[in-house]
Amino acid sequence: MSTVIEANGLGKAYRRNWALRDCTLAIPEGHVVGLVGPNGAGKTTLLGLATGQLTPTRGTISVLGAPPAASPAQLARVGFVAQETPVYARLTVADHLRLGGWLNPGWDEELARRRISQLGLDPGQRAGSLSGGQRAQLALTLAIAKRPELLVLDEPVASLDPLARREFLRGLMEAVAEHATSVVLSSHLIADLERVCDYLIVLVASQVRIAGEVSALLASHCRLSGPRRDPGTLPAGQDVIEESHTDKQSTLLIRTGEPVHDPAWTVTPVSLEELVLAYMNPANEIPARRPRLGVAS
């Protein structure tokens, strides 16, 4: 499987502070990948490195098989929507489309115009007077109309209201469906990720805690509740991710490849949010993966 982003021992330090340290990951192509993690996990730094905004202090990163932002051709292959979705406040919406056309050889003028009119944006309006949602849509339009092979979005919806968020993600999904673009999207809004992503990476302190297709992740995890029990007595193949106990009861979130047959447990499926939170919680020690689980890495 070819990768859109591949990092090996990747690190970025500002003076002596490591924003990302010894990060190794491979993101497969053809997915809408959600990158999730607590603040300070290194998501923005990782995406900055992937789009060539930053250069690594240590290690290597390749994007679509080449060093990021090394040439105009490589820049043309990757679209980027940055945090806060910056646009030029003094330029109009139409100006932004013009500059997109000037600076990108693969520019899809028709797509850009269609999106702007669908969004109901006035081409003559200055970008500085757009609402947050409209500004994000304009930034997304610029990134999509460039017709990239990979679209990278760093917390694009963090500052938007729920309605604008939904509209933004719908626009993103339409574009992805139309052009079969790979997407890497960072967010800490798990509900949003659940709606759009089919692949998830949980990054905590620069380390990949778990990565895999959303459906496979949900299928391989469940919650067990029943009489209080020592998790160490579980059969092989059931790895405890998170546990909580009362005097009489135990609740476990486990990873398993097979159905749980023990009648003492009540088995319930986990939601993506529960799963992500369990993996994000630094108090939880993630047991070593076993190959037969079939969780892609």
Next chain:
Amino acid sequence: MIRLSWLQFRTQAVTAAAALAAFAVLLAVTGPHLASRYAASGLSSCHGGSCGNVAITFLSQLQTTNPYPVVYLLGIALIIFAPAIIGIFWGAPLIARELETRTSTLAWTQSVTRTRWLAVKLILTGLAAMAFTEALSLMYAWWADPIGKAIDLGGSTSLFSGGRFSSLVFATGGITPLGYAAFAFTLGTAAGALIRRTVPAMAVTLAIFAVVQVVMPLWVRPHLITPVRTIAAIGPVPGNSQAVGLDYGNLTAVAVPSQPGAWIISSAAVSPAGQQVTELPFACSPGAGAKADNPGQCLNSLGYREAISYEPASRYWPLQGIETGIFGVLSLGLAGACFWRLSRRRS
């Protein structure tokens, strides 16, 4: 990329063009009157020693007639301050504003490398800065031509005293405005790239440029070409081409024999023993007797001479070239710092 640069620069460009046009109108309205005053003054047909007095008369009348003194000073001020304003408002925000508003992430993820982005911006805005300042200078040179000629002929008043070599005037004429503009612009850009914030970069640009504008004429320019040294007899009258006109108050020369329009860098009266003197000897002082009625003659007869270091008028263009070249090299260095900063990809 050229079109994007223009799109982002056009507001400043229009402002600059409007300022240039307003200045041009002011000069066009007052310039012909100034020229006709010069024609009527008789300066174009005077000969030898008489020119000095005619020139003084012409300039004295000019100094008390508005709007000439105002336009004269305004022109110098504009050409002196234009590069600083360009450095502050064109240079400092060029990179810093993009970093501050995070639009750099937009600009630098289009299909154009940062190097090309910066090269186009620097060249386009830099050339505009140089063209604007030089245009001011050329228009002003046309307007002030009669005043310059009168000063070269020995005219001098409290306001119109500096020839083209004087500290301020030298930097407003010839090709030096090109150098100052390029330097101030790249200084602002580099400050913005290094400090990454617009307002502090503006302040730093202004501070450094102001220091350079003082240091260059006072401490650098006099050393660019080793001055000529000469010992000359002391003469009584400015404009007497065979002797040194002397400012008797402090015994410094105001003209160099046979070197009209020369730039005097330093001068001092020396005694017959070869020692520098700083006061008029008692024998030649006012009230000391008949001799003192003509202090120049008195000093000469006592064996006093004037030692002068100067740059001949013919060195005007070599000095202009060297000074502009220095700023050219500094500008390239600052531009290089901008490229280096962007290539480090810290944002």
